[in-house]
Amino acid sequence: MARFDLTDFEWSVIQPLLPNKPRGVARVDDRRVLNGIFWRLRTGAPWADIPDRYGPHTTCVNRFNRWRRAGVWDRLLTAVSKAYGGDIQMIDSSSIRVHQHAANAKKATRSRCMGRSRGGLTTKIHPLVDACGLPILLKLTEGQAHDGRSAEDMLGSVERGNVLLADAAYDSNALHETLAARGARVNVKPMPNRLKPHHFNRRLYRRRNLVERFFDKLKHFRAVATRYDKRDDNYIASVKLASIRIWMRFNESVT
Structure with a gap:
């Protein structure tokens, strides 16, 4: 496991909250793509510098933007913060x-x-x-x-x-x-x-x-x-993703 990758506990929290895709071509491995998104979030590097182990950087960019437009990041934050x-x-x-x-x-x-x-x-x-x-x-x-x-x-x-x-x-x-x-x-x-x-x-x-x-x-x-x-909706999505990680780490530390 690379330094900034999701732990098994964090993945167990996130996986059930992700969108289902029952039809069509199977989606690229969600955990790998999310690890690439979190790597970029943690390091601040350009999207194009995401390491090859996370797959094509375009997949990470497209998934980040598509799920931001679909409200996935908002739903994740709402779900993990319910127990506030x-x-x-x-x-x-x-x-x-x-x-x-x-x-x-x-x-x-x-x-x-x-x-x-x-x-x-x-x-x-x-x-x-x-x-x-x-x-x-x-x-x-x-x-x-x-x-x-x-x-x-x-x-x-x-x-x-x-x-x-x-x-x-x-x-x-x-x-x-x-x-x-x-x-x-x-x-x-x-x-x-x-x-x-x-x-x-x-x-x-x-x-x-x-x-x-x-x-x-x-x-x-x-x-x-x-x-x-450049876009404020992309930046607030990054803030929310970082907040989701903070919530999960807190919950992992007390379990």
Whole structure:
């Protein structure tokens, strides 16, 4: 087994979730192709540099794109993250540098998720994670997007009795009021200029480091740590695939 290949446990999780192909020509070995996709994801190498042991690189590219369009990667992430711990959830963002090869797309196909920030041309990854720092929901925005406003459509899983942890960028009256109406609590570090800060539990807030640890794990995948993809749908698919691997490794470690 090569260094970045799926373990037997990981394959046992993924295999039942893959699309069936009962008719026509048999599909090229799924495990081999997925190993090629994960090799590229982990190393950040161009698709054409995928080693021969994974078969033609075009097969890996085509499978990645076809299953992205078919929603396979979304369904895999939904399936492996079903058992998330919901009592405490955390949200944050991280800016990812856009490589010059990703930034030179034609104007007609240019991504809407690239923007200017202090780091130059960047994309922001926004994850909502559970109490173990495992991703429940992911989205992309331009690098200069405001964290609090970007989170407005990501909080559907925060329900009655849950607690949301976030840093000061998310501190707003609207967030507190929205989640209070659901019976959920918000533990957000208050903005320094707040005249009447909301209740803030500093000890509970320390648990927010789990979302930072998620980013550390995510950026081990070099195709995520730097954005090489011109298309935002391809890049978020890579982020989701890396997240699926993080979930499976966590589950394998506790079984």
